Amino acid sequence: MSNPKYLLFPGCVIPYRLSSYEISARKVLAKLGVEIVEMPEYNCCGYPMDVINHELMLTLAARNLCIAEKVGLPIMTLCNGCFCSLNETNKLLKEDKRLREKINGYLKEVGMEFKGTIEVKHLIYVLSEDVGYEKIKNAVTKPLAGVRVAQHSGCHVLRPRKYVGRDDPENPTTLKELIRLTGAECLDYMDETECCGNPIIGVNEDVPFQMAKEKLDHVRAVGAQALITVCPFCHIMFDLNQPRIERAFNEKFNLPVLHYPQLLGLAMGFPPEELALNELRVKPTELLNQIK
Amino acid sequence: MSETKSEAREYVPPVIKAEELDPKFKYKMSKIHGAEKVMVCFQCGTCTADCPIARFSEFYRPRRIARMVQLGLKDRLLLDKALWLCSSCFTCVDHCPQGVEIAGIVRVLRNMAVAEKNILPLVYKELATNLMKSGFVYEIPESRLQKRVEQGLPPLPKPNVKEVMKIFEVTGSADLLEKVQTFAKVESR
Numbered sequence: 001m002s003n004p005k006y007l008l009f010p011g012c013v014i015p016y017r018l019s020s021y022e023i024s025a026r027k028v029l030a031k032l033g034v035e036i037v038e039m040p041e042y043n044c045c046g047y048p049m050d051v052i053n054h055e056l057m058l059t060l061a062a063r064n065l066c067i068a069e070k071v072g073l074p075i076m077t078l079c080n081g082c083f084c085s086l087n088e089t090n091k092l093l094k095e096d097k098r099l100r101e102k103i104n105g106y107l108k109e110v111g112m113e114f115k116g117t118i119e120v121k122h123l124i125y126v127l128s129e130d131v132g133y134e135k136i137k138n139a140v141t142k143p144l145a146g147v148r149v150a151q152h153s154g155c156h157v158l159r160p161r162k163y164v165g166r167d168d169p170e171n172p173t174t175l176k177e178l179i180r181l182t183g184a185e186c187l188d189y190m191d192e193t194e195c196c197g198n199p200i201i202g203v204n205e206d207v208p209f210q211m212a213k214e215k216l217d218h219v220r221a222v223g224a225q226a227l228i229t230v231c232p233f234c235h236i237m238f239d240l241n242q243p244r245i246e247r248a249f250n251e252k253f254n255l256p257v258l259h260y261p262q263l264l265g266l267a268m269g270f271p272p273e274e275l276a277l278n279e280l281r282v283k284p285t286e287l288l289n290q291i292k
Numbered sequence: 293m294s295e296t297k298s299e300a301r302e303y304v305p306p307v308i309k310a311e312e313l314d315p316k317f318k319y320k321m322s323k324i325h326g327a328e329k330v331m332v333c334f335q336c337g338t339c340t341a342d343c344p345i346a347r348f349s350e351f352y353r354p355r356r357i358a359r360m361v362q363l364g365l366k367d368r369l370l371l372d373k374a375l376w377l378c379s380s381c382f383t384c385v386d387h388c389p390q391g392v393e394i395a396g397i398v399r400v401l402r403n404m405a406v407a408e409k410n411i412l413p414l415v416y417k418e419l420a421t422n423l424m425k426s427g428f429v430y431e432i433p434e435s436r437l438q439k440r441v442e443q444g445l446p447p448l449p450k451p452n453v454k455e456v457m458k459i460f461e462v463t464g465s466a467d468l469l470e471k472v473q474t475f476a477k478v479e480s481r
Contacts, residue, residue: 012428015440015448023443041452043427048419049465051376051402052412054325056465060423063459099325109462110455159382160393169386195344195381202415203376203478210348276443 004130005035006076006121007068009086011232012044014078017240018232020276024261025078025123027270032131032139037073039064045077047085058099059106061089065120066112074119076126080231083122084156088163090120122157124230124260125166128174136181141269143183144291149263150187150224151175152215152238154231155195169193178260179228182267190218196237212237213245216253225287226256228263235259239281256284266291314364321361326396333358339384339394345377349480352377354384354394361397370405373478376413406468414474421469424460427451 014022029036046060064086068075077083093100094116104113121129127136158169167174172193179186194215197208216238219227229235239257246252257280265275272278272288321327339354340346346353351374360369369375375398384394406412419429426432428451437448460466 010448012430012432016428016430016432016436019440019443019445022445026445038446038449040449041455042449043451043456044423044429048416048429049423050380050399051416052406052420053463053465053468054399054403056460056463059459059463060456063455106459106462110458155379155381155383160385160395162385193383195379195383197344197379199379199381200345200377200478203413204480207345207348207377207480208379211344 003033003035004126005037005073006126007039007071007073008036009039009042009045009064009075009077009082011077011079011082013081013232013236018235018259020262020279021078021232021235021259024259024265024275027274028261028265028268029126031268032127032135034126034131036076037071039075040067040071042067045079045082045085046089047081050085055103055106057085058089058092058103061085062093062103062107062114063110063112065090065093065118066107066114068118069115072118074121076121076123078123078230079233080122080154080156081233083120084163087120087122090116090118091163122230124153124157124174124178127178133177133181136178136264140182140264140267142267142291144263144267145183147182147184147226147287147291148187148224149179149184149226149228149258150189150192150219150222151179151228151260152192152196152219152234154229154234155193157230158193175228175230175260179263182264184263184267187222187224189222189224191215196231196234198233198237201237208237209241209245209248212241213249213251216242216245216255220253220255224255225290226258226263226284228258228260230260242282254282256280256282256287258284308363308365312365312367314366317364317366318362321397321400324400326393327361327400329390329392330358330361330397332390333362333388333392334390335359336389338387338389339392342383342387344381344383345379345480349374349377351480354378354398357401358392358394358397361401369401370409371411373475375401375405376478377480406472410468410471410473412469412472412474413478414476417469417472417474420460420465424457424466425453427453427456 046057050057197211
C-alpha cells in the first residue's frame with residue numbers, strides 16, 4: 001500500500017498561537033510515513049462565520065474544498081472546528097444538488113466550482129484509519145509505561161453524528177485507543193464528552209470557565225497526570241486559560257495539557273524540545289522527569 | 293408593595309399576548325436548512341437536560357427556544373441575547389428523540405437576528421473584519437510568521453484576500469456586517 005498523502009489545513013488559530021500542535025503533528029506524521037502537502041492560498045475554514053450567515057460559511061469552506069479538488073488530494077485538519085465546517089460542507093454539497101448549485105453560483109464569482117471529489121479527515125482519523133494502529137504501535141520505541149492520562153476529544157470531531165459518523169459520540173474510543181498505543185494508561189472520567197466551553201468565551205466568560213473547571217475537577221479526581229487534546233480551542237481553554245480558571249475559583253490544578261502528537265512523539269522517541277513541549281503554559285515537568 | 297416580600301412572591305410570569313405571535317413563523321422556519329424539523333418537537337426536554345450551557349446559565353434553555361419557534365414568538369427570540377450562548381457542541385442534535393436539530397435552529401435564528409434585527413456580538417464582527425482583511429479570522433502578526441520559519445515550519449501560504457472579500461460581497465455578508473449594531477457581552481444569570 002502506498003503512503004497516505006494529505007493537504008494539511010492548519011486553519012487560523014494554530015498559526016496564530018498554537019504552533020506547538022502543528023510542529024508536533026508534522027514530526028510524528030513524517031515519521032509515520034504520511035506525506036504532507038502545503039495547502040495553497042487557503043482561507044479560514046468558515047466555521048466562525050456560520051453564526052452570521054450560513055451561506056457565507058458554506059462558500060468559504062467550499063473555496064478551500066475547491067483548492068483541494070484542484071490539487072487532487074484529501075484534506076487533513078488539526079482543528080475540530082475546521083473539521084466541522086469543511087467536512088459538513090463537503091457532505092452537504094455532495095448530497096444536496098440544489099444547495100450545490102447555489103453555492104457554485106457564488107463560487108463562480110471567484111472562478112471556482114465544487115465538484116465533490118475529495119474527502120476531509122481530522123488528524124485522529126488519519127492516524128486510526130490510514131496509518132493504522134499496528135503501524136503506530138510499531139513506531140513506539142519508548143513506551144510511556146506508568147504514565148496516566150485522560151483524553152478530551154472535543155465536540156466537533158465526534159458530533160453531529162450525521163455528518164461525522166466515525167467514532168461513537170456517546171462512547172468515543174479512537175483517541176483513547178491512540179493514547180494506549182503510546183504505552184500510557186488512558187483513564188475514564190465523568191462527563192468525558194462534554195464541551196470545553198471555548199466557542200462562547202467571546203460573549204460570556206462565566207459559563208465556559210465553569211465548564212472547564214468542572215472538567216479539570218473530573219480529570220483530577222481520577223488521578224490523571226495530563227489531559228490530552230486534539231483541538232486548538234479545547235487546548236487553549238484548558239492550558240492557556242488554566243491560570244485564569246485557577247484564580248477565578250481559587251484552586252490549584254497544575255494539570256499539563258498536551259496535544260496528542262506531543263504524547264505520541266515522546267513515545268516515538270522524539271526529544272521534548274523537538275515537540276515544542278516548552279511552549280505549553282502548564283509545564284509537564286513531572287511527566288517528563290518520569291519518562292526520562 | 294412592601295420590601296420585605298420575598299422575591300418569589302413578586303415574580304410575575306411573562307404574559308404572552310396573542311398579537312405577539314406569528315403563526316406562520318414555524319412554517320417559514322421549517323423551510324430553512326437546519327430548522328426543518330422544529331414542528332415535531334414534543335417538548336420532552338432532553339436537549340435542555342443534556343445541554344452543558346443550560347447547566348450553568350439561568351436563561352439558556354434549548355427546549356424553550358424550540359417552543360417559542362412553534363408559538364411564533366419571533367421578535368422575542370431574535371432579540372433575546374441568550375441566543376448567543378449556544379456553544380454549538382451538538383449534544384442536543386445527537387440526543388433529540390425526534391431528530392430535531394436544536395443547534396441548527398439556533399444557527400438559523402442567529403442568522404435571522406443578523407439579517408433582520410441587525411445585531412451581532414462584537415467578537416464575531418471583529419473576526420469577520422479580520423477575515424475580510426487577511427483571509428484568517430485572527431490577524432497573524434509578522435513576528436509570528438517569522439517565528440514559524442525559525443521553528444522549522446514551512447512559511448504560511450498567503451491567502452487570496454481578494455477572493456475572500458468577493459465571497460463576503462456576493463453572499464451579501466459584507467452588507468450585513470456594514471449594518472450591524474454590536475453588543476459586547478451576554479449575561480448568563
